[in-house]
């Protein structure tokens with residue numbers, strides 16, 4: 001089993017979007033996939049429930065319940081944990097017990113970068129991260145590569161001290177598909193493929209831990 005924790009203290013950075021798209025990618029690839037939602041907002045849980053019967057299912061687990069891990073089927077191959085905004089380091093530490101890697105989505109704006117830097121500094125002090133037991137990867141999200149904001153943001157994300165493993169473009173496709181309980185890996189259109197290509201380096205990085 002590969003277990004991914006997706007976290008950042010900043011709201012709206014794309015945690016649930018990333019969680020849903022990774023879950024869809026794994027499910028489409030034939031992996032038994034569970035998505036644990038530790039956010040009382042329930043975005044990821046609702047996404048699992050919206051997922052149509054025609055696409056490979058993702059098991060949604062309510063991670064706000066104590067002992068949620070006891071409900072995990074033993075044949076689970078991919079576990080993704082989505083987390084709420086404002087998560088504290090102690091809460092990250094508790095969830096790291098269930099994770100092989102930590103993925104942090106970051107938006108390329110000043111407020112987001114400041115928050116991400118503070119979050120990463122705090123997370124870097126957690127024993128599992130400090131000792132290198134749980135590697136951290138960054139994902140630049142909502143990128144508009146033709147803009148100066150995104151270009152400069154990318155430089156600052158690269159300076160955050162962890163590998164930048166994927167750059168996702170800003171596209172309404174992510175919001176539209178989220179509403180349908182789907183992700184970019186559920187489609188074969190040219191547009192879907194270009195977003196799949198953006199996620200490919202992250203999937204490759206995750207494979208190292210399989």
Ligand SMILES: Nc1ncnc2c1ncn2[C@@H]1O[C@H](COP(=O)(O)OP(=O)(O)OP(=O)(O)O)[C@@H](O)[C@H]1O
Pocket residue numbers: 010011012013014015016017018039043083084085141142143168169170171172173174175178
């Ligand atoms: N690459 C993207 N392009 C366009 N819109 C995006 C992208 N990623 C996320 N969004 C949109 O940004 C908003 C916030 O994304 P999302 O809910 O995934 O963030 P979050 O980090 O889970 O937020 P929260 O902290 O509230 O849980 C949503 O409306 C989502 O559709």
Ligand SMILES: [Mg+2]
Pocket residue numbers: 015016017039043082083084
């Ligand atoms: Mg969310």
